[in-house]
Amino acid sequence: MIGGGQLARMTHEAGIPLGIRFKLLSDTPVDSAALVAGEVVVGDYRDLDTLRAFAAGCDVITFDHEHVPTEHLRALEADGIAVRPGPDALVHAQDKGVMRARLDSIGVPCPRHRIVSDPADVTRFAEEGEGYPVVLKTVRGGYDGKGVWVVRDEAGAAEPFRAGVPVLAEEKVDFVRELAANVVRSPHGQAVAYPVVESIQVDGVCDTVIAPAPELPEARSSQAQRLALTIAKELGVVGHLAVELFETRDGRILVNELAMRPHNSGHWTQDGAITSQFANHLRAVLDLPLGDPRPRQPWTVMANVLGGDYPDMYAAYLHCMARDPQLKIHMYGKDVKPGRKVGHVNTYGDDLAEVRERARHAADYLRGTIQE
Structure with missing residues (x-):
């Protein structure tokens, strides 16, 4: 399992009755799961060489977060490693823009949305619907309220663009x-x-x-x-x-x-x-x-x-x-x-x-x- 947080800790616990040998790639030796797992590798999940060394000998790779670069997961699959969920699926949890486009294509009901380029574009998006407030999200990296803003005017829409990544605008759902x-x-x-x-x-x-x-x-x-x-x-x-x-x-x-x-x-x-x-x-x-x-x-x-x-x-x-x-x-x-x-x-x-x-x-x- 890549990631040493509490989700990995509790997944490891669930595997003990099944006799599953659990290997962990953790950011630090004192992460939640690293404190209890028997086989812990400390390393950077963003480094492909580290991932390849960790995956050697593993039957399956899975995750307790969605932050491993998609291209690295594709490289592991090309090496013959079973990655579950695979990168073609996981990208929809990694990138909110990709997720919205795919859900639209299969007819899944979602809030009104589109990628916006700057604060003025946010205003145009707002005016296409019911006006402000509008929800803005960075397409990658947000969780637990991070990377999400509720903005009420164009001036308030500037902050999300400072991260330098694409920004998704969504209607504020009642x-x-x-x-x-x-x-x-x-x-x-x-x-x-x-x-x-x-x-x-x-x-x-x-x-x-x-x-x-x-x-x-x-x-x-x-x-x-x-x-x-x-x-x-x-x-x-x-x-x-x-x-x-x-x-x-x-x-x-x-x-x-x-x-x-x-x-x-x-x-x-x-x-x-x-x-x-x-x-x-x-x-x-x-x-x-x-x-x-x-x-x-x-x-x-x-x-x-x-x-x-x-x-x-x-x-x-x-x-x-x-x-x-x-x-x-x-x-x-x-x-x-x-x-x-x-x-x-x-x-x-x-x-x-x-x-x-x-x-x-x-x-x-x-x-x-x-x-x-």
């Missing part, structure tokens, strides 16, 4: 909420779909995920799952695909973003699904039969734990575990910094209000924003 459809697809075409979830964002960062999305009509849920499965097939995705969605006020489902790896909106599956997203991602890239994605309980809630006032959260475990013996805590081994994702909690049960309260209390207590 949505009711954000959803996510998570699917997994194997090389021989088997695919499974998890329940559609509601994803609640705070300051551009995923805060809470509710599985399944409350009060989502069955027809709309099925539509979102079919949409994600269609995208996975048409783009040739192998492994896990997260399709982030807008549910609009007029009942439409629009595609916001794609991620071709395990995803924050799927963390609930560790404790709430029969087969987790991490286990199914491994099964897919190794071309093994996929596992059952159905939920174990009527409701599961995931809440991210962000770094806060506790430099050492161990003491907070005493309170959280005693208060809620069913609570599942997943920490990433990261240094605690304000606002940094350092872990998440999962709760589950029959009563959604109670399940949400338990998850929120634990996440807030671990962060230090509440003391009782």
Whole structure:
């Protein structure tokens, strides 16, 4: 696996019961996954020679991020290395302009959009629709709200162009909420779909995920799952695909973003699904039969734990575990910094209000924003 973050850490954990030998290319020896994986290579994923040396002897290469240069992945494939997802698929998660053009070509509903050349062009784009505000995104490199701006006039549109990369303009969608459809697809075409979830964002960062999305009509849920499965097939995705969605006020489902790896909106599956997203991602890239994605309980809630006032959260475990013996805590081994994702909690049960309260209390207590 290329990338040493928490996604690699949890994927490694899912592979242990299967006896999978897990080799990691990590930026540093103290990255989240590097602290627990048995075979760690420290190196730069942007260097082709480093990638080739790392790939030697590997049956399959997969990722915990989408930042490896596309041309390097093509070179690995030319060397006979199985890269999953392959570069022809992964480029759609790497480049938002490429993604939008491809989704348009297969008839996937998206927000109105186009590549813009300068702030004046942003104004022209705005005037072609409902006017400002407009969402601007750098086509490569953004995540967790980075590389995304909501601009309200031409003067405010200058900042995104300073990065020196193409900028994508999109209409600011009047949505009711954000959803996510998570699917997994194997090389021989088997695919499974998890329940559609509601994803609640705070300051551009995923805060809470509710599985399944409350009060989502069955027809709309099925539509979102079919949409994600269609995208996975048409783009040739192998492994896990997260399709982030807008549910609009007029009942439409629009595609916001794609991620071709395990995803924050799927963390609930560790404790709430029969087969987790991490286990199914491994099964897919190794071309093994996929596992059952159905939920174990009527409701599961995931809440991210962000770094806060506790430099050492161990003491907070005493309170959280005693208060809620069913609570599942997943920490990433990261240094605690304000606002940094350092872990998440999962709760589950029959009563959604109670399940949400338990998850929120634990996440807030671990962060230090509440003391009782």
